């Protein structure tokens with residue numbers, strides 16, 4: 001693999017994939033909607049040699065330009081909230097299919113689709129259903145595609161612990177969605193980026209599906225407790241029924257950066273852990289890192305600016 005087009009290459013996961021492939025000496029292209037923002041972010045990260053394409057996955061011609069001449073394509077595009085024209089179906093199903101079809105037409109050798117544990121084409125949840133149908137459409141359009149399904153990812157800038165830290169700062173109580181018994185197996189985002197790099201380096205991974213999960217399964221309530229312990233805070237944890245959380249998420253989705261989305265609420269209705277049937281990080285020879293090892297290294301940076309200023313002024 002020498003030239004890789006990473007769609008969604010400025011995202012939480014995508015930017016780590018770009019970094020990782022660049023370190024390997026590959027020629028990396030980033031394809032996103034906001035090309036100018038991507039160029040500034042890449043420059044700030046010292047990745048000036050990465051080429052940026054303004055390409056919305058809903059725009060077939062732009063996709064074709066961004067994949068032409070590439071040896072591999074990674075789809076790390078995400079839509080967490082539906083807005084006018086940007087539906088889960090348009091991005092995760094039809095957008096993924098367009099990418100796979102254009103990659104196949106351009107004789108691209110490898111295709112990696114980033115999906116998620118729990119993806120299900122028959123789900124009643126529009127988000128989970130689009131993910132499942134996207135996987136199916138990609139396999140049909142590009143039969144050798146490799147699918148990776150991460151569990152909830154953690155790392156600096158994550159939605160999981162970042163949102164908890166934010167809420168714990170703002171509220172005297174923490175809302176626990178459902179009864180808190182949903183099981184998750186959070187995975188370090190750098191381990192997922194490493195997995196994608198190894199998949200691209202090994203032709204034997206073509207056509208396979210990998211479930212990428214961390215070393216430990218936690219209930220949601222346990223994750224809340226761990227987060228509070230790391231932050232050194234005490235908060236009352238109050239269960240919120242799924243129906244109430246759905247309404248809250250719908251309201252939050254009107255904000256530019258919603259702390260909770262309906263897709264996330266849907267995902268929390270079922271356990272989000274690796275099945276025993278699919279390969280994962282171990283098969284890629286990656287020793288997965290634990291929440292307790294990584295989260296404390298960046299949670300200290302989530303102390304509010306006001307606290308830092310007050311402390312510095314003493």
Ligand SMILES: NC(=O)c1ccc[n+]([C@@H]2O[C@H](COP(=O)([O-])OP(=O)(O)OC[C@H]3O[C@@H](n4cnc5c(N)ncnc54)[C@H](OP(=O)(O)O)[C@@H]3O)[C@@H](O)[C@H]2O)c1
Pocket residue numbers: 007008009010011012013014031032033034035055056057058075076077078079091095114115116117149150151152153154159
């Ligand atoms: N984060 C998690 O915990 C988690 C867990 C499991 C699975 N996943 C999956 O991992 C993948 C990456 O997620 P993420 O959290 O890294 O996403 P993210 O941070 O929201 O980044 C999304 C990226 O996609 C680009 N993008 C969005 N819409 C696009 C479109 N229509 N056409 C082209 N590019 C578009 C964005 O850039 P522009 O806005 O400039 O277009 C950005 O680079 C997704 O498939 C997600 O479902 C994530």
